[in-house]
Amino acid sequence: MTASASVTPGGANAAYPPEGEDAALSRWQRLAGLLSRCYLAAQRAARALVSGVHTRWRRSLQLRVVTTTLAISGLVTAVLGFFLMQQVQAGLLDAKQDAALHDHRAGLTYALSVLQDSAESDRDRQLDRITEDLGARSGSTGLYEVIILPSVGGMTGRASGDVSEASVPERMREEVRNSTELEKQFYGYTEIIRGNGTEPGLVVGSQLSSAFELYYLFPLDHEQEMLDLVQGTLLLVVSALILLLAAIAYVVTRQVVIPVRQAASSAERLSSGDLTERMKVQGEDDLARLAVSFNDMAGNLQEKILELEELSQVQRQFVSDVSHELRTPLTTIRMAGDLLYDDRDELDPTMRRSVELLQSQLERFEELLADLLEISRHDAGAATLAVEAGDIRDAVLRAVGDAEQLAERRGIKVVLRLPAEPCVAEFDVRRINRILRNLIVNAIEHSEGKDVIVTAAGDRDAVAVAVRDFGVGLKEGEEHLCFDRFWRADPARARTTGGTGLGLSIAKEDALLHGGWLQAWGMPGKGAQFRLSLPRKAGAELRGSPLPLAPPEMAIGRGRVLPAAQTELDSSWSGGLGDTP
Missing domain, CATH: 1.10.287.130 (Signal transduction histidine kinase, dimerisation/phosphotransfer (DHp) domain)
Incomplete structure (x- = not known):
């Protein structure tokens, strides 16, 4: 028996692209990546440029004045230049029309006189003579060209020079042929067609006889050169004028801006505490x-x-x-x-x-x-501070213990929410205990018989304690006034704890002495919360607090998401007075 085998098209490696296609695809990918990076770099550069220009525009009075002067002067000179060019162009064309009508009238008179003195049989020779004589009158500069065209078919026209009879617009020919006055002149603008091209021109025509029409073609190249010269001169003068106005605006505004900048610098130095700063007069x-x-x-x-x-x-x-x-x-x-x-x-x-x-x-x-x-x-x-390392939880428990008798007399339960892990920081134990005791006593005093919640937390850089009551709360603006000396939220309210009115002021100063924060939040009828935040390391800058200033339930009510750290604190444990983690 003879063994046979079938071969799949493409061989054993048909599932893979050839090596050359892999290399080409890789090159295209690298090129696409390079183009993408270049585009992103150009986009960033453009944004930086726009941002820099916008910043410079907002901060520089001189730049705004000079730029505005340039824009307004450019607009005014452009409008004036436009009207000036219109006037110059109209003047040149009017003068050209008057001269063209005069020359055509003289040529028409001459042609009529020649035709009147000639016989009918000699008409062709006289038309050639008229065309030659009138063309010779234009001089060597080619002031105009002459065309004599037949009004009826079967006759040939004449033209001086190499101008084409098609240079006369058909519309003008219709007007001339339909005219009832033999010597009435018509004029208009056309393109003069020569053997080597076209040029703009003015055409003047009238009936020469019942069978022929006389046209003068006046090139407008001289007028165009004059307009170009005037336009170029005007652009040069306008550009120089705009630059001059910009320079004048720069010099004038500089005389005003420099003293204003000096005044601003002097005011900044004065506001920073340099009371000896004075301006030069x-x-x-x-x-x-x-x-x-x-x-x-x-x-x-x-x-x-x-x-x-x-x-x-x-x-x-x-x-x-x-x-x-x-x-x-x-x-x-x-x-x-x-x-x-x-x-x-x-x-x-x-x-x-x-x-x-x-x-x-x-x-x-x-x-x-x-x-x-x-x-x-x-x-x-x-x-001064007597700094030592301590657990903020211990400080909270000591302060709660100091306020235990007051809470029992008022029938108030102090709920502790402390983390399971130690919250060690460097602080003055005596001053922090005084702050916390003051906050807890105040919360008990203003809790209206409801529970007081004390929460502690810590993160990598800071520790914090929040004391929450559900009493009368604070009105708008009182979260700052409550730290003033001898300030009372309700002067008519009877004091039952014999406070001096200096507790929160001293607590605020103690917190600042630690480089920390003591902040208040409150809403009428919703209670208040005071938050103490301290850096873990003495002398470090406090950048944030582990606890929110507003209570979590109020933050959720405002559509904010409860932080994960706060959720963990609330779920860790909650006990009454004297409970420990």
Whole structure:
């Protein structure tokens, strides 16, 4: 038996493209990639150029003035140039028409006189003579060409030079033939056809006799040259004028812009704190008056600021001195009050109540003096930090423990939401504990009997604690006023905790001393939330907070997405007072 085998077209490698096609496809791909990169680079360069020009346009008064002057002057000169060219062109054409009609009238008179003196049999020879004589009158410059055309068929026309009879428009011929007046002139514009091309021209014609018509063709090349010369000269003058106006605008605006820039620089230096900055006064014009007024304003401002600084220094010194001086008599009164308070059980009920009131007011007086001393230290820049590494969760638990009795008296539950992992940061334990205790006490005081939520969180660079209540909340703008000294949201509201009105101010100063933030959020009827944010490392710049300023439920209500970190915190654990992770 004979074995046979079939071969698939293309052989064993038919499923793969030939090696040459692979190389060509690779080259096209590289070329396409190169073109794409070039296009993107050009697009970025164009965007950068447009952005740079736009920025320069917005920031440079001089550029806007010069550019506007160029645009307006260019538009005005273009309009004036257009009308000027129209007037020049009309004047040249009118003069050419008058001269053409005069020359044609003279030639027509001569031709009529020749035809009247000739016999009918000699008509062809006389037409040749008329054409030759009239063509000779145009001179060597070729002022015009003469064409005599028959009005009826069967006759031949005559033309001087190499001009074609087709140069006369058919429409004009119809007007001339249909004219009832023998010597009435018609004129119009046409293309003069010669053996070597065409040129624009003016044609004038009239009836020479009942059988013939006389036409003059006037080339307009001289007028075109004059128009080109005028147009070129006008463009040159207009360009020079625009550049001159731009230069004038540049010089004029420079005289105004430079003093304005100097005034702006002086104002920037003055606003940055350089109270000795003054402008140079040159001349007696409006800019000089501006400089004088600026210098007077700067001088008055410097005097007022110095007066305020001196007054502030006196006030700070007064508060510090009074606070220190009051501690001595307060210590004596405190000792006497403590003796009376220890023996209050031996006194009658009325005296015992008086001794208890004296003890509570002495404690409030001591808190007020301590707050005044702390404020005076911050004002004097003498406040310092005893930084150590600590877990912010421990600080929260200590502050909640300090407010435990107040929460129990008010029947309020403090809910803790602390992360399972430690949130270690470098901070002054005493000051941070004071901040948190103040925030929690304030929240309990304004919670209207509802729960208070304390949340802590941390990320790579910062830690934060948020204290949330569901009380009366804050009105618009009060989130900043609440940190002012002795400010109260409701002056008519009775104080039950005996606060001094300086707690939030001191807390704000303590947070700033750590390089952190103390911020407030509130809505009427929705409660308030205070957020303390601290950098993990002392002295580092705080760029963000692990907790949102607005409560999560309010953020969701505004259409915002709840951060994943906040969701994890809320789901970690939630307990009552004293709970631990």
